Amino acid sequence: MGIDFNLIVNNLLHPPVLFFFLGMIASFCKSDLKIPEPLSKLFSLYLLLAIGFHGGVELHKTGINREVVFTLAAAMAMSVIVPAYTFFILKLKLDVYNAAAIAATYGSISAVTFVTAITFLQSMDIESGGYMVAALALMESPAIVIGIVLARVFAHTKGNKETRENNEIGEYREFSWAAVMKEAFLNGSVLLISGSLIIGLISGEEGWDMLKPFTKDIFKGMLSFFLLDMGLLAAKRISDLRSAGFFLPPFAVLTPLFNACIAIVIAKCLGMQPGNALMFAVLCASASYIAVPAAMRLSLPDANPSLFIPMALAITFPFNITVGIPLYFYLISLYWK
Amino acid sequence: MGIDFNLIVNNLLHPPVLFFFLGMIASFCKSDLKIPEPLSKLFSLYLLLAIGFHGGVELHKTGINREVVFTLAAAMAMSVIVPAYTFFILKLKLDVYNAAAIAATYGSISAVTFVTAITFLQSMDIESGGYMVAALALMESPAIVIGIVLARVFAHTKGNKETRENNEIGEYREFSWAAVMKEAFLNGSVLLISGSLIIGLISGEEGWDMLKPFTKDIFKGMLSFFLLDMGLLAAKRISDLRSAGFFLPPFAVLTPLFNACIAIVIAKCLGMQPGNALMFAVLCASASYIAVPAAMRLSLPDANPSLFIPMALAITFPFNITVGIPLYFYLISLYWK
Amino acid sequence: MGIDFNLIVNNLLHPPVLFFFLGMIASFCKSDLKIPEPLSKLFSLYLLLAIGFHGGVELHKTGINREVVFTLAAAMAMSVIVPAYTFFILKLKLDVYNAAAIAATYGSISAVTFVTAITFLQSMDIESGGYMVAALALMESPAIVIGIVLARVFAHTKGNKETRENNEIGEYREFSWAAVMKEAFLNGSVLLISGSLIIGLISGEEGWDMLKPFTKDIFKGMLSFFLLDMGLLAAKRISDLRSAGFFLPPFAVLTPLFNACIAIVIAKCLGMQPGNALMFAVLCASASYIAVPAAMRLSLPDANPSLFIPMALAITFPFNITVGIPLYFYLISLYWK
Amino acid sequence: MKKLVKVEIITDALEVESIIKLLDEVGVSGYSIISRDVTGKGKRGIRSGDKLTELFKNSYVMVVCNEVEMHKIVEAVRPVIKKFGGVCIVSDVILRIHR
Amino acid sequence: MKKLVKVEIITDALEVESIIKLLDEVGVSGYSIISRDVTGKGKRGIRSGDKLTELFKNSYVMVVCNEVEMHKIVEAVRPVIKKFGGVCIVSDVILRIHR
Amino acid sequence: MKKLVKVEIITDALEVESIIKLLDEVGVSGYSIISRDVTGKGKRGIRSGDKLTELFKNSYVMVVCNEVEMHKIVEAVRPVIKKFGGVCIVSDVILRIHR
Numbered sequence A, B, C: 001m002g003i004d005f006n007l008i009v010n011n012l013l014h015p016p017v018l019f020f021f022l023g024m025i026a027s028f029c030k031s032d033l034k035i036p037e038p039l040s041k042l043f044s045l046y047l048l049l050a051i052g053f054h055g056g057v058e059l060h061k062t063g064i065n066r067e068v069v070f071t072l073a074a075a076m077a078m079s080v081i082v083p084a085y086t087f088f089i090l091k092l093k094l095d096v097y098n099a100a101a102i103a104a105t106y107g108s109i110s111a112v113t114f115v116t117a118i119t120f121l122q123s124m125d126i127e128s129g130g131y132m133v134a135a136l137a138l139m140e141s142p143a144i145v146i147g148i149v150l151a152r153v154f155a156h157t158k159g160n161k162e163t164r165e166n167n168e169i170g171e172y173r174e175f176s177w178a179a180v181m182k183e184a185f186l187n188g189s190v191l192l193i194s195g196s197l198i199i200g201l202i203s204g205e206e207g208w209d210m211l212k213p214f215t216k217d218i219f220k221g222m223l224s225f226f227l228l229d230m231g232l233l234a235a236k237r238i239s240d241l242r243s244a245g246f247f248l249p250p251f252a253v254l255t256p257l258f259n260a261c262i263a264i265v266i267a268k269c270l271g272m273q274p275g276n277a278l279m280f281a282v283l284c285a286s287a288s289y290i291a292v293p294a295a296m297r298l299s300l301p302d303a304n305p306s307l308f309i310p311m312a313l314a315i316t317f318p319f320n321i322t323v324g325i326p327l328y329f330y331l332i333s334l335y336w337k
Numbered sequence D, E, F: 001m002k003k004l005v006k007v008e009i010i011t012d013a014l015e016v017e018s019i020i021k022l023l024d025e026v027g028v029s030g031y032s033i034i035s036r037d038v039t040g041k042g043k044r045g046i047r048s049g050d051k052l053t054e055l056f057k058n059s060y061v062m063v064v065c066n067e068v069e070m071h072k073i074v075e076a077v078r079p080v081i082k083k084f085g086g087v088c089i090v091s092d093v094i095l096r097i098h099r
């Protein structure tokens, strides 16, 4: 446990994580520190572009081998399994729509959590494969589709209030799978990260030399700035959790933990390197607070965003970047011994 | 032709150009990928500041010699000739105001096309003189003035509908040459690039060492980001071209080609180096979609911006950065042999 | 005087200062050059984060020694003395509220002036201690409190018009010291710079290696961009000075000069190094145009912001970054001989 | 100079697209929208936006039209407002200028 | 369909918080705010904002309510507007839809 | 409490400066402007702005004034709206507070 504790402390002392705390503190003591919306967009777009491009270049070097294929397959599998099983747990306490939306949230991923984990690994000079970024891109969308499928299947079996409303609203907006697929696979963040990945893949080393100062050198600074912003946002959302009841907050901590454990076992079976194993665990443990909530609001208008956004942003995200990442790595280092 | 083809392909595989395609694709498949307006402004201001400053420092090194003077003179000449001859071609199909506005658009330049060409040259380790940036700055404004002069001369000869409207509007807004000159020579982009050029000229090497990481190292990254945005914008504007008829789209491809050829001949006569010749050709071939449209809307309110903006942004700009630049360079390399 | 003159000229030829002039010129000739508000916020937040973090790391190296403690004590003292004595001078000409607000403005500091001074020192390879950033953070708030205390003490002694209004407004907004303290010590800029300082202090060398490209390499470029913006803003505010009468403009030049002189004497007594002495002088000479005006508007609603903002932004700030800094350094270099 | 009515709709920003589609179906001559920075409070609590997603934002839609169109619009947007909240108010105006 | 009034308040953006507090005290069912980019001119001269501070900005607050609430609101916000400037206008509206 | 009218003008954002000049010539006591993010549709088609230039944007100008001033304003801005499009509507309001 000692190692574990050191890992956590070391992780907490990285500037990016410290800036996250600064943001939270600023928000708690009601400071007027504000980061305008276009800047949040700048940081999030930058991070997606940079990690996508970097991953693509790495993938260009390693090429697509057996390990890559297995990892991506495992990623796909998890992005289907996680929303499916969480849905049935959630349905015990919540209506179909909220259960489906939260399941989708936890089935998808958080790019910022991912890059914080990369920073954590780099501080220990541990490598992780560029194809983990491909896994990230692959895991963002499927959960959205699974969530909507589950919602529609189970909503129609029992004609509950929401369904009726749903029909009423159907009057002016038809449900369309085309729209859902567009939302799932063509939303801004998915497109930007996969696009940047492909660009990195195409332009390889030469492209890397062109963009390195922008995509790599200032990366940790941009991440710190963005985490400062995330701290402000996460702290603001905590108050929304009052409406979440007693079931969801613990759920928002235990689900990541459990998903990370499954991921670690799978990673071991596939013989991944510790670095990749951590990235895989972090992907499975993280929850989406950008792409998925937007998609859910449009495709499952009966689900309540003030439930799943605070859970992902104010509990799961802080848990992962502070305690989660080092904890998962501790488990991996024990298990891989 | 083989070389040419390779040049084009290589150019298309540069990250900045690939990000332009990514933006276009995102827009075509109606993705919600959006870049907030202040960020577009950040990128465009940054590019102007960076190339202006860089050019100034280069000019500080080389000093102002015979070649510089001749090149700048040729640039001035072209920025008068191009709008003049295009105006008379356009007047065959369009009314005076639109003919003048489009002529001005093609007489002026596009800074992003210019820096994409620089990136193209650098990827082949070919130099281009810092004074080409001075040429860029010099070529932005004159076309605006020429366009307005032509419009007023020919509008008043034949009392067409527009003129009458013009008088009616005259009731509340007098036409003033002062305003036109301000628009032409003091608009934001002209002032920022010439100012930065002068600052680079003054502060020289020492200043360069101060700003290099900002103005040079992250430059290609910022350009890629901006071209992603330009791709989104260009694709959005294509639909506006429906109103442009059958004459203007081909015009938007042939005019750059023709202007580039004139430029190449002039460059040869002046004995420019291939690198400078390309930059000169690109300046003459490019069309303005920022400074000129704004000036035209204010000075020629009877011209229709939904004609000249889509032409410059959705046809000429993409043509130049994808096919045009390598094609012009191919012609130069043949001709200079 | 010769040296002095050279110092000033050299300072004026630094790119950041030149970009400030460019901004002023653009504004004077009514160019449409605009920098959107979110970008101004980006630059100011970046500068605070970067200098805070840098100062923290420096402090981490040097540790807290006798010199540090004395310097910080002196800084605290000056941030109490300056607003106090200026208040009584101002009260001769102005009502209590405006006197107090202007006193607070000059008691506090300007971070951009501070970093311009650092740039000035670096161009002469002169060091300044990281703890000067701590002094900067310490000097931002006290003046606000002093100003408000003075205003309330003297407003209530003589029941002037403002006081009555103040009571009327009291109907809907109670004056609360809690709110004042929050405004003074938890406002965005104080929190961001002190927070970044502490983060630098904690993460030390290792953290520095992570963020250096972001916080140091591109720093001067970001500063130049911000000074371009400041030039635009300062020039716009000059027109507001018409309402300031004949007393305040000279006050806005003489107060910095006088405060700098006191600071230099104190610095000498404390045996500071020339570099630190300059930074200390600049802190005392600079006036706040961000944090303090915001705090004053909320805590002293009877003071007129169109007096103290233009004074600090359009007179004192330009004076300091152009003539002030080299002048103070000249005095120091004479005195330290 | 024409006696008309002004229809003002405030609702979830994400529904503006649907509202526009409905207005086009009704066939109004035009409309104006203030799409950002419209915050507020109502039965669904405070709506002040979320920086990362486009959720929790309001938009303001204004249409100058005649009585008949007004009634069509009201019926058309009712389900949107019923589901996603907001208000729809109508007042008399005089159209002084329209190109 | 309900006959109500629309209260429109334009005042210093920094006072919006106080205005909201007052509206909550009055107990209105809701309100809408356009908090940024509201510039203007009046007795205090031109108000076009200051990029570095949040000063010199206006905000627009709109409340749909009944006569009684309207009078309460007007009395409540009067000192704010008297001190920090602005206008408060009232007009008749018909509430067509409210969830 | 004063019976006045509210003049609302929506037109090309680039014309706001001319409109302000005209309002100052008419000599109104004040005006309010929402200068950004005002999109819309009308006879000239959809107006949703262009990020690189300031074109294709609308602005909203609102003036509280008396009948006489209103007529002057309408006449003054007519050519602007006729040329650059937009609408100008007038409605009755009661000015409850003005400093």
Ligand SMILES: Nc1ncnc2c1ncn2[C@@H]1O[C@H](COP(=O)(O)O)[C@@H](O)[C@H]1O
Pocket (backbone or CB within 6 Å): D010, D011, D039, D040, D041, D042, D043, D044, D045, D046, D047, D058, D084, D085, D086, D087, E028, E029, E030, E031, E032, E033, E062, E063, E064, E065, E099
């Ligand atoms: N009485 C009201 N006056 C003005 N705006 C309102 C009112 N009620 C609701 N709104 C607006 O409509 C939005 C949604 O209202 P609601 O559906 O009641 O939550 C709120 O956020 C407000 O912007």
Ligand SMILES: Nc1ncnc2c1ncn2[C@@H]1O[C@H](COP(=O)(O)O)[C@@H](O)[C@H]1O
Pocket (backbone or CB within 6 Å): E010, E011, E039, E040, E041, E042, E043, E044, E045, E046, E047, E058, E084, E085, E086, E087, F028, F029, F030, F031, F032, F033, F062, F063, F064, F065, F099
């Ligand atoms: N007559 C008016 N019509 C519309 N808006 C006004 C009027 N008078 C004042 N305002 C608005 O209220 C703000 C403050 O007004 P004042 O207190 O008169 O300076 C101005 O900046 C305008 O936005």
Ligand SMILES: Nc1ncnc2c1ncn2[C@@H]1O[C@H](COP(=O)(O)O)[C@@H](O)[C@H]1O
Pocket (backbone or CB within 6 Å): D028, D029, D030, D031, D032, D033, D062, D063, D064, D065, D099, F010, F011, F039, F040, F041, F042, F043, F044, F045, F046, F047, F058, F084, F085, F086, F087
């Ligand atoms: N009937 C209308 N209701 C509300 N706004 C309108 C209407 N007609 C036009 N507008 C606004 O005025 C702008 C220009 O109108 P137009 O000149 O008809 O293209 C449009 O973009 C809308 O913002």
Ligand code: NA
Pocket (backbone or CB within 6 Å): A082, A105, A106, A107, A108, A109, A259, A283, A284, A285, A286, A287
């Ligand atoms: Na997950």
Ligand code: NA
Pocket (backbone or CB within 6 Å): B082, B105, B106, B107, B108, B109, B283, B284, B285, B286, B287
């Ligand atoms: Na050209």
Ligand code: NA
Pocket (backbone or CB within 6 Å): C082, C105, C106, C107, C108, C109, C283, C284, C285, C286, C287
């Ligand atoms: Na000071």
